[in-house]
């Protein structure tokens with residue numbers, strides 16, 4: 001049976017590509033996405049939707065339909081502080097900023113979905129779709145507030161029953177769909193620590209409490225947390241990304257500073273990692289030193305809702321050939337979609353958009369095959385219709 005939604009999305013493909021390239025050439029950093037928001041507002045207003053702006057600072061929302069149930073579709077809008085190294089007509093015109101994660105594509109696909117669903121206007125009886133265009137997914141401001149946090153603070157999920165989002169994946173074959181039930185991204189916390197000792201001349205170590213030596217013991221102990229303390233069947237990562245200390249080869253310093261990232265899936269392991277990290281730093285006291293440890297809570301893990309995953313997989317069968325429907329996608333990266341899916345049922349999936357050769361996310365030559373974006377639009381639109389029980 002021909003899929004009417006898919007056909008309509010295919011017809012809209014050129015427009016989706018144009019939106020994506022337009023946004024790609026004018027990338028904006030987190031909480032500064034004003035031009036992007038203006039474009040979104042103008043498209044949604046032309047569709048006759050009621051639009052709310054400045055939600056979560058620079059975010060935009062709009063609803064379509066009325067009554068229950070309500071399903072939300074979320075796209076992020078922000079770009080990265082990275083030089084665009086590509087030589088293409090749609091390369092970034094804003095020096096030092098580029099859409100190197102594909103959020104431009106997310107916006108374009110969701111504008112496509114809003115357009116397609118508007119076309120099925122007359123079939124909407126009861127039920128609402130809410131479009132969420134979110135700022136700043138890639139980081140947090142100085143107060144630790146990211147885009148999803150800011151939108152939640154403004155009540156973006158009030159009255160919403162479920163939420164769906166997608167991410168383009170530049171290393172997955174173009175035109176593939178990937179999802180799995182349960183965990184889909186990691187919880188990510190950051191730690192900052194200092195190890196204090198007592199400085200001395202490098203020739204007389206017995207007069208010191210050497211913080212470099214103590215740091216070495218602490219690092220070994222941290223590695224032992226993952227290998228000896230955490231259940232081997234539970235994914236967990238602690239990586240130390242920065243170490244600094246000392247001023248000269250022959251001076252034992254007073255203090256060593258280090259920082260790192262802590263990643264886990266379950267809240268139980270997350271808590272254990274924090275406690276065991278504290279214990280690892282306590283080793284410094286056994287060597288007559290001392291320490292300070294600060295752990296900053298980041299995003300939780302995405303835990304894809306089982307029923308929503310089932311629905312998305314059913315929808316995918318109507319859009320993708322069986323060999324292009326993949327099970328998986330879990331990585332130890334973070335996504336602030338988790339902030340929403342922690343409070344209501346949510347699911348995220350990947351749309352494969354690889355070029356040959358693939359261009360990795362967050363790199364200066366990042367790019368995607370945007371000829372398949374209409375598929376992402378289709379899966380979002382079809383999922384809304386099925387969730388709201390709308391027959392077309």
Ligand SMILES: [Zn+2]
Pocket residue numbers: 100101138361362
């Ligand atoms: Zn990213």
Ligand SMILES: [Zn+2]
Pocket residue numbers: 101102103137167
């Ligand atoms: Zn991203």
